[in-house]
Amino acid sequence: MLQVSCGGCALLLGPSVRSSQLCYVGRGWRTASTACKHARDTGSLPWEGVVGLEVHAQINSASKLFSSSQVKFAAPPNSTVSFFDASLPGTLPTLNKRCIEAAVMTGLALNCAINKKSLFDRKHYFYADLPAGYQITQQRLPIAVNGLLTYRYPTGKKWSDMVTKCVRIKQIQLEQDSGKSLHDDFMRQTLIDLNRAEGQLRVDANISVHHPGEPYGVRTEVKNINSARFLARAIDYEIKRQTDILNNGGIVQNETRAFDYKLGATIPMRDKEGKQDYRFMPEPNLPPLILYDSKTLPRNIDAGQVINIDLIKEMLPELPNITRERLVEEYGILPEHSFVLVNEDGLKEYFEAVVKMTTADPKKIIGWVIKNLLGYLRQENLTIKQSLITPSALAELVTLLENKVISSSAAQQVFQELCKGGNKTPTLIVKEKKLGLLDSEQLEGICQKIVDEHDEEVAAIRKGNLKVMNKLIGLVQKASKGRTDPALAKTILEKKLQL
Structure with missing residues (x-):
């Protein structure tokens, strides 16, 4: 289990974490400028929220951090428990190399400084989900510190109105996961599952409010939030709750709370009468964790038996902002x-595959990928991998359009046929449905017929109302069932009208 601790982020209080340009003043949300004016007029100050996050993330490994027990999601309770996991006397932890590599890679991705020497500690507390009475963690010297996560988000309707924000990462540490408590209200008992490592992600949010320029307020901790959406809702609610208490002359209690997603509210779990004494001590059964880079790697050490920070850095995949x-x-x-391509799993790879298989301008391809393909997938509730339209099929369709074999309207018809599945290629669909562009002689005949049958429109165009030309082009398209190039149809019509 990785624990990532984010530094406190100051927010001008708004209805969501992203809305940092709004302030909570009196009984409602206001823009920052309006809030400041309100504060000057009334002598009050806007509240400012401070949020710190502890992110507990499961490491993607075959076995656990300190034992060889298998990591298997949704395994039957207590079916993947070693003697060490059960805290039997005399059992010792064995550090998983894969977990260390994952922690280093996470630290590098978050621009952290990697400590070449880190230490393990025991964090003591007594609860049923921790039979040993302590948890192995990193308190004194974690594996990575002082990171920075930069992100961008839109502040208006236009994508060009983007704001860049930074979140400080205090530290990343390796930590033994506790067991899972299963509360049976009917039987009035609590059962413990020591499989551990079953949760993919948990977040503890530490939230307080204060006036800008004044000391931080009393914080509350909202425990075990398991989704980003619930996290945002919990922060919103807790900030609103605390500001209401303070505005009414009350005192915010230092307590641990839980988020009830059904109520959309945080509820009390337990009070924090003071700083809990975890009685941290060095873990006697684990030596210091020593890492190397290419410069410090001793010659007499098998490179496969140690962690090389530089080697992991080379293995780091391209990060989203890059x-x-x-x-x-x-x-x-x-x-x-680019945001859509990166945010939709597999869409970037699909787009780049299409680009490699055609000479069409990528700026034209992106429209087909985002508007047509993604629209079709969302309508059918499919993932990119489940798409019936392969990159090669879309590339062939775009190529037919680029080479003026078909019109844009015919291309849409071909796309709809591809959405139905089957083994037919775009070229075969064009042939079977006769969607190819008409030759110049056929198009000449259709244009002449349109001119002959629409004297009123022809007269308007000759008087200078050139907008009417679009109507004639549309009529040509309709008569040809979309098998004409609009630009070529316009050229022929202008010639016949002697424009």
Whole structure:
């Protein structure tokens, strides 16, 4: 289990974490400028929220951090428990190399400084889900410290109105996961599952409010939030609750709370009468964790038996912000398109595969991928991997359009056929449904017929109302069932009208 601790983030209080330009003043949310004016007029000050997060994330490994027991999601209770996991006397922890590598990679991804020497500690507390009476963690010298996560979000309707924010990462530490308490209200008993490592993500949010420039307020801790959406709702509610208490002359209690997603509210769990004494002490059964880089790696050590920070850095995949910048620079697409490609699992790879299989401009391809393909997938509730339209099929369709084999309207018809599945290629669909562009002789005939049958429109165009030309082009498209190039149809019509 990885625990990532984020530094306190000051927020001008708004209806969500992202809305940092709103303040909670009196009985409602106001813009920052309005709040400041309200504060000057009434002599009051807006509240400012401070949020610190402890993110507990499961490491993707085959076995546990300190034992060889298998990590298996939703396994039957207590079916993957070793003697050490059960805290039998005389059992010792064995550190999992894969977990260390994952922790280092996480630290590098979050721009942390990796400590070449880190220590393990015992954190003592007595609860049923921890049979040993202590938890192995890193309190004195964790594996990574002082990181920074930079992100961007829109502040208006336009994607160009983007604001860059930074979150400080205090530390990343390796930590033994506690067991899971299963409360049976009917039987009035609590059962413990020591499989551990079953939760993919848990977040503890520490929240307080204060006036800008004044000391931080009393914080509450909202425990074990398991989704980003619930986290945002819990923070919103807790900030509102605390400001209401303070505005009414009350005192915020230092306590641990839980978020009830059904109520959309936080509820008390237990009071914190003071700082809990965990009686931290060095873990006697684990030596200091020593890491190396290429410069400090001793010659007489087997490279496969140690952790090389530089080697892990080379293995680090391209991070999302770098990917978005590369997509914009390499393909000339808009920043908002790069966000969609990165945020939809597998969509970036799909887009780049199509680009490699056609000479069409990527700026044209992105429209097909985001508007047509993604729209179809969402309508059918499918993932990218479940798409019936392969990258090669979309690339072939775009190529037919680029080479003026079909019109844009015919291309849409081909796309709809591809959505039905089957083994037919775009070329075969065009042939069977006769969707190819008409030759110039056929198009000449259709244009002449449209001109002959629409004297009123022809007269308007010759008097200078060129907008009416679009109507004639539409009629040509309709008559040809979408098998004409609008630009070529316009050229022929202008020639026949002697414009």
